[in-house]
Amino acid sequence: MTAHSPYLASLGEEDRKALEIRLLDRQTGHCFICDETIDLVLHGGQLDIDHIIPRADNGPDEENNFALTHATCNRQKGASDLRVARRIAEFEKLQRTAIGEGKRGANLGDVLGRYNGAKANLKLKRYPDAVEFTLTAVDKNDIRRVPLYKDQLSGMEYFFAVLPLEYLHHDDRINPRSIGANIRGLIEEFLQKRPQLHVALAWWSPESDGSGHIKIFDGQHKAAAQIMLGMKELPVRVFVEPDTNVLLVANTNAGSALRQVAFDVAVMRHLGSSLFMERVRQYKDMKGLPENNYSFSEKDLVAFFRGEHREMLRYIIDAVRDSITHNKDNGLMEFIEWAGKTADRPLAYSTIERTFFSEFIYMKALDAPLDNGMERGENARLLERDQIVRLMSLFAEIFFVGKWDPEIGGRKLENRLQKGDQIPENHLRAWRIAREEILANVLTWVRLVIENYNAYTGRMIDKERLLQYALPEDLWQRIRTFLNNLGALPCWIDKNLSNTVFGAKQNRDFWTDVFKTGKTQTGVRVLAEPLNLQTMIVNRST
Known part of the structure; x- marks a missing residue:
């Protein structure tokens, strides 16, 4: 796979061979990615010339941005920045060596060993408010003085310093974990000149001669990524003569019980949407397209940014x-809690993702232009968006609007019901319908309503893209009728089912069986009869 390059395409066979020779000489006879030898005769026909910095990332299409690689190395790396691919190939060698030595994988100690680190101890001279040291192992004999701080809660003392790799060691007792695949993302992040937000944590205690290791116990992934990008020094926060057992407990808790909460899923989706618009802008800039030109497809974008095709x-x-x-017409949004399922709202955003979105959003890239059918109101993604919004709003209208009472909420609702509390029927119905395992099955039946209509009317529709085709108004009426009839089932307000059916969380299969058979696998009757699609789309109020 040779890079898509107007420059390379303009070269004749002899000029291309000459370029290969120049690149190989610049690379001292080695593959740019794996650093193994390239032989122009033995590897003839199995070599690639590729951009070091991808064109999609504004890499120039000129000789100083080309590298010669084994074709197999280039295929395995996809289309990522070759500087990243080179570091990942190097790290994979460290992994293989570590595993061959019986370890679970490479850690910061292996990376330090590869880059001439972990060779020296540090001597400290302590004062009440400062420490002094020299870096003689790297021929720096000047005396350095930095402030000494005290953690008011733990009582531990620490200082900040930028130290050469020669003085840094890995603590595999406090941090026994190996480095994971996310080092790739960190390498990419630092290559984009984004700063490290948190310094590595280390500790120091003197040995018999008064010197001691600076042992890093937290931040090994960030440290390893920076080292592999050529950093010779790293900033660290060093605890001085700490109780290492306390550090061990603190570090363990930080990675488990006290793990920091990630961005809410909804926030991540919003960030992803912003990144999509940014990629669209980049694509148009790289292709020289005018501002209002959207004649390219989602598949074109995935192919163009192929180094990050999954992203x-x-x-x-x-x-x-x-x-x-974020659609202003979505009537269900006021009943959704963005960061979980709380007492005053019946739905969590994660439930919406695993029900409405997983059931009706087409999860693959489209090959039609982004603006295809826009003027006719037939654009697939806009139809999908608008019709999911309409379905969600219909659901809100039937089950929640004027029925859900935030003052009553949902906290231990079934327990309160079992204890004799009087819960309004509309509120109880809304709470039960909103349970993820129930909602998922309800939407499966809504899908059946749509597919049944399409079959009956002879509409040939791709079932994976069900809502990317405009639904006729009489089909929308069928969906409304189905939901109304479903909501009228006595089970949603039957207080006697609180213990046996609704008291404990059930899975999707449980409600699949209930809708198909009318009862649970243990024989508890929930519905008078199994759901029947034909009777459920008949308006019973007429």
Whole structure:
């Protein structure tokens, strides 16, 4: 796979061979990615010339941005920045060596060993408010003085310093974990000149001669990524003569019970949507397209940013999700809690993702231009967005608007019911219908209503893209009728089912069986009879 390059395409066979020779000489006879030898005769026909910095990232299409690689190395790395691919190939060698030595994988100690680190101890001279040291192992004999701080809660003393790799060691007792695959993302992040937000944590205690290791116990991924990018020094926060057992407990808790909460899923979707728009802008800039030109497809974007094709697909779908949740016409949004399921709202955003979105958003890239059918109101993604918004709003109208009481909420609702509390029927119905395992099955039946209509009327529709085709108004009426009839089932307000059916969380299969058979697998009768699609789409009020 040779890079898509007008420059390379303009070269004749002899000029291309000459370029290969120049690149190989610049690379001292080695593959740019794996650093193994390249032989122009033995590897003839199995070599690639590729951009070091991808064109999609504004890399120039000129000789100083080309590298010669084994074709197999280039295929395995996809289309990522070759500087990243080179570091990942190097790290994979460290992994293989570490595993061959019986370890679970490479850690910061292996990276330090590869880059001439972990060679020296540090001597400290302590004062009440400062420490002094020299870096003689790297021929720096000047005396350095930095402030000494005290943690008021733990009582531990620490200082900040930028130290050469020679003085840094890995603590595999406090941090026994190996480095994971996310080092790739960190390498990419630092290559984009984004700063490290948190310094590595280390500790120091003197040995018999008064010197001691600076042992890093937290931040090994960030440290390793920076080292592999050529950093010779790293900033660290060093605890001085600490109780290492306390550090061990603190570090363990930080990675488990006290793990920091990530961005809410909804926030991540919004970020993904923004990244999608940014990629669209980049694509148009690189292709020289005018501002209002959207004649390219989602698949074109995925192919163009092929080094991050998985991320690109996620950005596309995130943009669809975000356009639905931030649509001013979406009547269901006021009943959704963005960061979980709380007492005063019946639905969590994560439930929406696993029900409405997983059931009706087409999760693959489209091959039609982004503006296809826009003027006729037939654009697939806009139809999908608008019709999911309409379905969610219909659901809100039937089950929640004027029925859900935030003052009553949902905290331990079934327990309160079992204890004799009087819960309004509309509120109880709304709470039960909103349970994820129930809602997922309800939407499966809504899908059946749509597919049944399409079959009956002879509409040939791709079932994976069900809502990317305009639904006729009489089909919308069928969906409304189905939901009304479903809501009228006595089970949603039957207080006697609180213990046996609604008291404990059930899975989707449980409600699949109930809707198909009318009862649970243990024989508890929930519905008078199994759901029947034909009777459920008949308006019973007429």
